[in-house]
Amino acid sequence: MSETPTGDEIATAEDCPRASGMPMLGMGTWELTDEQTCPEAVATALEMGYRHVDTAQAYGNEHLVGDGIARSDVDREDIFLATKIWNSDLGYDDAIDAAYDAVDNLGVDSVDLLYVHWPAEAYDPAETFRAFDELVEEGVTERIGISNFEPEQIEEAQAAADHDIFAHQFECHPLLQQEVVREATVEHGIEPVAYSPLARGEVFGHEVISDIAGSHNVSEAQVSLAWLREQGVTAIPKASSEAHLHDNWASLSLQLNEGELEAIDELEEGRRMVDPDFGPWNR
Numbered sequence: 471m472s473e474t475p476t477g478d479e480i481a482t483a484e485d486c487p488r489a490s491g492m493p494m495l496g497m498g499t500w501e502l503t504d505e506q507t508c509p510e511a512v513a514t515a516l517e518m519g520y521r522h523v524d525t526a527q528a529y530g531n532e533h534l535v536g537d538g539i540a541r542s543d544v545d546r547e548d549i550f551l552a553t554k555i556w557n558s559d560l561g562y563d564d565a566i567d568a569a570y571d572a573v574d575n576l577g578v579d580s581v582d583l584l585y586v587h588w589p590a591e592a593y594d595p596a597e598t599f600r601a602f603d604e605l606v607e608e609g610v611t612e613r614i615g616i617s618n619f620e621p622e623q624i625e626e627a628q629a630a631a632d633h634d635i636f637a638h639q640f641e642c643h644p645l646l647q648q649e650v651v652r653e654a655t656v657e658h659g660i661e662p663v664a665y666s667p668l669a670r671g672e673v674f675g676h677e678v679i680s681d682i683a684g685s686h687n688v689s690e691a692q693v694s695l696a697w698l699r700e701q702g703v704t705a706i707p708k709a710s711s712e713a714h715l716h717d718n719w720a721s722l723s724l725q726l727n728e729g730e731l732e733a734i735d736e737l738e739e740g741r742r743m744v745d746p747d748f749g750p751w752n753r
Contacts, residue, residue, distance in 0.1 A: 481722035483519040483548075489661045489704055492550050492583070492637065495695065495722060496522025497715070498665060498708035503531050511710045512538025516549065518719055524639075524665075524706045525576075526554035526587060527568055532575035540577060551576065552583035552637075554617060557591035557748070564592065565601035569610050584611035585639055586627075588618045590748040595630035603632045615639065615663075620750045621654035628658055639663040642703060644679060644694055644734050645672060645741040652703065664698050667705040670743040678737060682730050688720070695721035697734045 487494045497515045502508040508531050512523060516539070525535045532553060539549060553576065559568040573580060584605060586598060602614045613636035616627050628635055638655045642648045642664035655662045673679050673690045683690045691707065695718060698705045709715045726734075745752070 481519060481719060483521050485722055486519065486521065487699065487722075489702070490636070492661060492663075492704060493520070493522035494699055494704040495719065496520065496524050496550070496552075496704065496706040498706040499523065499525045499531055499535055500529055500665075500708050502534070502708065502710055503529070505534060507710050508534035509538035509541055511715065513541040514712050515709075515715050516542040516544040518712075518715055520715070520719065521548055522550040522552070522704075522706065524552045524663075526556070526585075527559070527572060528554070528556045528587060532572055533577070536575060536577035546578060550582045551578065552585065552615070553581055554585040554587040554639075557588050557593060560586060560592040560598045560601075561594070562597045562601045565598060566604065569601075569605050573610060580609055581611045583613045583615050583637060585615040585617045585637070588746075588748060589616070589623050589627075589750055595626050599627065599631040606633050613637070616660075617665075618749060619651075621650060623750060624654050624658055624660070628660075635660050637661040637663050637704075639665055639706075641666045641742060641744050642698065643667050643669040643673065643743075644676075644697060644737045645669045645739045646743070647735070647738045649738075652701070656702070661704060662702065663704045663706060665706055666743050667698055667707050668694055669741070672741070672743070676737075678733055682726070682733065685730075686724060688724055689717050691717055692721040692724050693726070693730075693734070696724040696726050697731060700726060700731055 553572045555568045615637040617639040638660045673694045679690045683693045707718045
């Protein structure tokens with residue numbers, strides 16, 4: 471694990487650890503659909519030092535994220551940009567069309583990472599990854615990824631794809647630690663990425679996390695993000711305000727000791743914040 475800054479220093483883009491080229495702290499954009507707030511937040515994050523931005527077809531904001539990237543002074547080539555194809559568009563033809571629509575909406579030539587959002591509805595390993603492999607060959611995306619997969623589906627996807635699966639995005643935070651999924655992801659040489667890393671706000675006010683935060687004079691968000699980083703998991707917390715973006719970014723300067731990490735390890739509750747009927751664990 472790369473070292474991160476300590477003390478009162480403000481981390482720079484160069485200070486953010488990377489997992490195979492992907493910055494391990496990014497900006498999530500779920501629910502950021504306001505035409506003014508979303509572009510401003512993306513531009514602010516990039517100017518602050520963020521270099522990883524995550525969106526999705528289903529979020530309905532790819533064009534707004536693209537506006538924010540265009541407004542910033544950061545070169546596109548320095549930004550790790552990821553999006554996801556929704557379940558209904560995972561057939562071969564629809565996936566190809568959706569991916570081209572995504573880059574058009576984002577106003578870019580290509581994305582750095584294209585995910586299968588969920589293994590549901592039109593998802594078919596052979597046809598879906600035939601499309602994703604072709605999208606790599608055509609330069610629409612540099613890498614392919616999966617999201618919300620269970621261990622057996624990870625193996626099935628890897629067997630179906632000609633190109634390496636680069637990342638697996640799934641809900642992960644101190645209250646849902648996903649040890650089995652994390653282990654299966656890493657065993658297959660895939661980078662784990664956590665969405666909802668703050669448990670949709672449930673980490674705030676949690677006794678153990680708050681005590682650790684208080685001892686460092688930081689927020690519970692920083693503690694949760696630092697814990698994930700120490701597990702080797704990339705986190706993409708959503709934030710729209712400059713204050714929250716800055717607070718999340720400041721987690722790069724937080725080092726938790728072994729006792730604190732162990733205390734957080736004991737908080738596993740199997741508590742999902744995202745649990746749709748079509749989730750593979752519900753089948």
